[in-house]
Each structure stands twice: as structure tokens, then as C-alpha cells.
Amino acid sequence: MLPRNCPGITADSMPLDVVRSAFTWLTTGPHPVSVDGRLFDGFPDRWVRLDxxxxxxxRRTCPQNVRDAVWTHLVRLARTEGATWTVACAGIALPALLNVASKLTARFADDPSDIHSSVLTGFLTELAAVDLSRPRIMVRLRWAAYRAGHAALREALDTPVPSAGSFTSASPPAPWGHPDFVLAxxxxxxxISSSxxxxxGLTRLExxxxxxxxxQxxxxxxxxxxxxxxAERRLVLYLRDDVDTVSPNTSGSGVQGCERQPDASTHTSSPDVPAPPSSTTPEVPRCA
Structure with a gap:
């Protein structure tokens, strides 16, 4: 999927580390991979290196229509020319992918490699299918990465684990209430549908x-x-049913601060739930 013969990549490298190293390899040396900045409003009037x-x-000042124009250009190159531009897209999206992977594995005590790999796979799969005629291309690529990573996380958490002193199945952890997790x-x-x-997500969280x-x-x-x-009515009904099924004594669940805490699990390092994102909480940029 991505080259592993670049400097800094080993057999033990995490999937997103592979992306980082491959992207660095593309952007260094005497002939870095670049795009023509003259194609996009506000870009320098020259060839612009990928990083x-x-x-x-x-940049917060970058207009959404410019972001979409650049992503349309990059995705078309990835679809027509393949490997180099696929790595280019993944590398440019890396801040968002790292944010997604970090959020998904923040309380996951086991090896996160499969989850990171699923995040990347979800992004690359959507790269081949994303509708370029619709706006906010990167937001939709990020959501695809999130859904794939979330599915891998749920599979890992739902796998029965040995209980102390025996190999009987332990109960899977209760669902948690982070807004992105709830939607996924x-x-x-x-x-609800992905749309x-x-x-x-766009109107309530973004x-x-x-x-x-x-x-749009x-x-x-x-x-x-x-x-x-x-959609929100169906989401509320789903959440109410989920609460009754999982923990009848637990009140509150859902987006916009109505959250519940998860049960302790041998899979997780802490029962605490990451706080929902807010405009005052610094974090890695979610998407480009």
C-alpha cells in the first residue's frame, strides 16, 4: 500500500509512521514532489512543495473553496498516477489522521497498530471513492478514516478476554459518550446514515x-x-435504547455534553472518557 523502503521505516514502524517517513522522503532532496501554486487562489505563484x-x-485563513480545489487536484492525481500521489494525499492529511488515531486509542491499552492501520485504510479506501463534486472533501475523508478506525476499535474491545484465574469470557466494555464515537x-x-x-457532525461538532x-x-x-x-430524533431513540440495554441505571448519553462514563475494562488503562473537543482545547488540527 505504502513504500517501506524509505529511510527511517522499519518492520516495526506504525502505519502512520510509515506515512510520515514516506512523505518526508517525497518532500526532501533536490527534486521534491510539488504542485503548481498558480492553479489555486492565494497560493504562491510557483511550484509549491507538498509539505x-x-x-x-x-491555515485557518485558507478558504474552504481553495481547500476543496487543492484536494480535488490531489485526489485526481492519486487516482490517475497512483503511488506517489497516494502517499502525497496521506501525508498532507496526516495531521487529521494522527488526530483521529490518537482520539480512538487514547484509553486503549493494547497494541494500537491495527487501529492505526484501519484509520489509514479507511482514508485510502475513501480516497478512491469520495465524490469530488461535493464540498469539504477532507472532512469526508476524515470521517471515513474515523469510521474505519472506530470499527476496528469496537472489534478489539468486544473480543472476550481471559478473566483472572480462568479463561471465561469477560463482558465487553459499555459504550462511551465521546460525540464522534456516538455518531460512528x-x-x-x-x-442514522453516514450522510x-x-x-x-458538521453542524453540531464542526x-x-x-x-x-x-x-453545499x-x-x-x-x-x-x-x-x-x-436524524437527531432517531439518534436519541437509539441512544435511549442503548442505555436501557447496556446500563439501565446510567442516565444521559449522546452528543453535546450528554455523556455517560464507560465501565472499567481490562482493555483500557482508565475508565475516564476523553473530554469532548471544544474551541478552547488545543489539539492537532483535525483536517486540512
Whole structure:
């Protein structure tokens, strides 16, 4: 999938470390891989090295339409020319992928390699299929990476583990309430669709205005508002049913601060749940 013959890559390297090393290899030396900055508004009037492209996209001042134009260009190159540009896309998205992997494995005490690998696989799979005619390409690539990593995490946590003194099956941990986890689990359970999770995630978690999302989707504000209301009603019903099934005595679950704490598990290093992201909490940039 990605080259492993680059300097700094060993057999024990984590999948995202492989991406980092391969991307560094592409951006160093006398002939670094670059894109023509003249193709994009606000970019330098010259060939721009890939790591500089990444940094420009991560700037808060970079307009969304420019981000989408650059990602459209990069994804098309990855689809038509293959390996080099696939690595380029993964490397430019690396800050977001690392953020996703870190969030998923923050309380996971076992080897996180499979989860990191699933995050990368989810991104690369979506890279081949993402609709380039719709806006916020990187947001949708990130969600695909998150869903794949989350599925791998759930599989790891749901695997029975030996109890002390015997090999009887231990109970899987109860679901946790981080907003991104909640949406991913709801999609996995079929309570809401991926499109509806994107709508809730963009407007509730990413703080994109409902009017902006409606315009992006080519729908009216009222239609988009009603679509979100319907999705959130199903999400609430799913969460209520989930709480009753898992822990009848636990109150509160869901997005926007209505969370519950997980049971202690031999898979996790701490029963604490990571705090939901906020505008005042510093973190690695989520997406470019």
C-alpha cells in the first residue's frame, strides 16, 4: 500500500509512521514532489512543495473553496498516477489522521497498530471513492478514516478476554459518550446514515452553519433543518435504547455534553472518557 523502503521505516514502524517517513522522503532532496501554486487562489505563484501545501491548507485563513480545489487536484492525481500521489494525499492529511488515531486509542491499552492501520485504510479506501463534486472533501475523508478506525476499535474491545484465574469470557466494555464515537456507533448500528452523521457532525461538532451546509448540499435551509431534526430524533431513540440495554441505571448519553462514563475494562488503562473537543482545547488540527 505504502513504500517501506524509505529511510527511517522499519518492520516495526506504525502505519502512520510509515506515512510520515514516506512523505518526508517525497518532500526532501533536490527534486521534491510539488504542485503548481498558480492553479489555486492565494497560493504562491510557483511550484509549491507538498509539505508547504499541507501547511497552507491547515491555515485557518485558507478558504474552504481553495481547500476543496487543492484536494480535488490531489485526489485526481492519486487516482490517475497512483503511488506517489497516494502517499502525497496521506501525508498532507496526516495531521487529521494522527488526530483521529490518537482520539480512538487514547484509553486503549493494547497494541494500537491495527487501529492505526484501519484509520489509514479507511482514508485510502475513501480516497478512491469520495465524490469530488461535493464540498469539504477532507472532512469526508476524515470521517471515513474515523469510521474505519472506530470499527476496528469496537472489534478489539468486544473480543472476550481471559478473566483472572480462568479463561471465561469477560463482558465487553459499555459504550462511551465521546460525540464522534456516538455518531460512528450510530452509523454502525444503522440508526442514522453516514450522510446524516456528516450533517450532525458538521453542524453540531464542526460548528459549520446549517445555512452553509444547506447551500453545499443544494437543498433549502428548512429542508436541511428538518433532515437534521429527523436524524437527531432517531439518534436519541437509539441512544435511549442503548442505555436501557447496556446500563439501565446510567442516565444521559449522546452528543453535546450528554455523556455517560464507560465501565472499567481490562482493555483500557482508565475508565475516564476523553473530554469532548471544544474551541478552547488545543489539539492537532483535525483536517486540512
Amino acid at each position: 508547504e501545501v499541507r501547511d497552507l491548507l491547515l 456507533r450510530a452509523v454502525e448500528a444503522g440508526a 446524516e452523521a456528516d450533517l450532525i 460548528k459549520v452553519s446549517l445555512a452553509a451546509v444547506a447551500e 448540499r443544494g437543498a433549502s435551509y428548512e429542508a436541511t433543518k428538518k433532515a437534521r431534526q429527523r
